[in-house]
Amino acid sequence: MVTEALTEDAAAGLARGFKALGDPVRLRLLSLIAARAGGEVCVCELTDAFTLTGPTISHHLKVLREAGLIDCQRRGTWVYYWIVPARLAVLSQLLDVSAAAASTGPTR
Amino acid sequence: MVTEALTEDAAAGLARGFKALGDPVRLRLLSLIAARAGGEVCVCELTDAFTLTGPTISHHLKVLREAGLIDCQRRGTWVYYWIVPARLAVLSQLLDVSAAAASTGPTR
Numbered sequence: 001m002v003t004e005a006l007t008e009d010a011a012a013g014l015a016r017g018f019k020a021l022g023d024p025v026r027l028r029l030l031s032l033i034a035a036r037a038g039g040e041v042c043v044c045e046l047t048d049a050f051t052l053t054g055p056t057i058s059h060h061l062k063v064l065r066e067a068g069l070i071d072c073q074r075r076g077t078w079v080y081y082w083i084v085p086a087r088l089a090v091l092s093q094l095l096d097v098s099a100a101a102a103s104t105g106p107t108r
Numbered sequence: 109m110v111t112e113a114l115t116e117d118a119a120a121g122l123a124r125g126f127k128a129l130g131d132p133v134r135l136r137l138l139s140l141i142a143a144r145a146g147g148e149v150c151v152c153e154l155t156d157a158f159t160l161t162g163p164t165i166s167h168h169l170k171v172l173r174e175a176g177l178i179d180c181q182r183r184g185t186w187v188y189y190w191i192v193p194a195r196l197a198v199l200s201q202l203l204d205v206s207a208a209a210a211s212t213g214p215t216r
Contacts, residue, residue: 006139007159019130021203024119027126031114034206049113055185088207090179095129095200098142 017085019089021068023032025052026060040073040080125169125199128175134168141189148181148188189204 006014021027031051033041047057061081064070068087072079114122129135139148140157155165168190172178176195180187 001177005143006136008132008136010139010215011135011139013139015130015132018126024116024122024129027119027123027182028114028116028208031119031202034209035113036209038160050130083209085204085207088203092207094139095196096204098138098191099196101142101191 017067040082043079148190151187
């Protein structure tokens, strides 16, 4: 994918995903949800894992969701969150291909 | 790596890397450098590829460098940039493991 330069449009979409990951709380939230091995996590469990307020956690979850990295569903009192593997895979592959391309070059 | 939740320290370091990637111009710069297949790219070529000013390009390159994603060396008039594959690989693997963990779970 990055054996040639990204187009402006492609870069804009990908950057939105990376920007959402560029915060320690959001990375920890994502890792907590991913650690559930494909299952879903109740927002109540996520809130218990941090010393942050509920609204702060909800804000960070919204940023992750708007970037397409997680999705959610309300059932009764609680909202349940899960990872969107395809979106994470696209971002992962971009970096993986970049790293691979660079390491096949002349040794520094 | 994310089969359990990230620690606060680990998350802070990783978030710095993702934050640097969360901008379309920086992603395009990174892809241009990575596309050189392991070689290095003169800052003059990077500046030519954008309609942005030299100082703006230099600012974005500095953010990428401070996040450990690229490195550079001045030789004569020009500065030459190259990718740091190990750092990109760490970020890639975090997302890859998250995606893999999520997709092994129950089908939605």
